[in-house]
Amino acid sequence: MQDKNLSVSFQNVVAQITDIGKAWHSSDLLINARFNAQFVLNSIKDLPALDKIKQKNAIVVSAGPSLHKQNVLKQLKESHYQGTIVAIDGSLVKCLKNGIIPDYVLTLDPHPTRMIRWFGDDDFEENTRNDDYFSRQDLDVEFRNNSIRENEENIALINKYAPEIKLIICSSAPKNVVKRVQEAGFQMYWWNPIVDDPQQEQSLTREIYKTNKCPCMNTGGTVGTAAWVFANAILNIPRIALTGMDLGYHLDTPIEMTQTYYELQEFVNSRDELEALFPKFTFPLTGEVFYTDPTYFWYRNNFLQLLEKSVGETFNCSEAGTLFAENLPCKSFNEYIT
């Protein structure tokens, strides 16, 4: 671990994200789950069994910058890999554009206007007006430069392939995403997020569960981690590779492009104080330096804690980022698939 040099202010922020975030979103999670209960025809309990080859290996395709920079999808397509592919909402279109149809796609985020973009958004201009969340950190240059045309193409692409894909959809999904994926024709399997200890009487997780009786999964706070939990604990696949799971930024990414830049710089007094909130990590396979921020670091800690409770092998094949530990070895993606 390279955590020893983290500033006190950075560690304080990370330590309190969990409680603040739960208070921030708990009502959305329950409201969305209650609304979505009417659409729950199948849960992840109803998934058909995998065949022998797909049961052996899984690749989780997350949407970090390494997915593009390491040409992961091109390598995956050319490898004729036969195992299971678990993508997330944010990497689905990229997979399809590379001729890869994932077996499963995870979606989790309850945001009312942002997540719909991953499925092609009929109200794209309205939903992106006055919101630079994506344009500020968008890694898909093609999309950034031609967003309206790209969105139209994404709608057509999703409509074409959705019926072949099992969508592992969280009860927290917003109305517009649910409507869109139903219209596109995905095979939908529902689940609930574990957001606190379900054994407690006042548990929010238990309240969400009561709306639909679907199984619950821990998410680590991000859909990429949820995809890994799904592969590991629901599909019970013993050997899993993570790709596009950076949880950090390349050193050449300006901090102005990071997800919480505006808020962070508003509450520090100098450039030095600001940079202390973006600690650096050296990636063990390459010696390349990456930096993280409080949110990505929190995701990283959550993942590593969940990993300790898991069985089977997991390899980080992202070839970049901050997610590594003694029990999470890194491999090149090529080494994993050959």
Next chain:
Amino acid sequence: MSNLLKGNFTTKKQVEAKKEDNESHSLQDEFKKAALNSIGGSMVYVERTDLTWSGDDE
């Protein structure tokens, strides 16, 4: 600090010492809320429970 700095006059207006600690906490809280708002709904929170819960014990 107020015990060390004592004046030999009385001010016309009531003067209150700066509440530096409280201000610092408040600023940090504001930052955290703003940061969370910026990253939107991707925050789904984790207690240190098992990877899954099936509700079968209900």
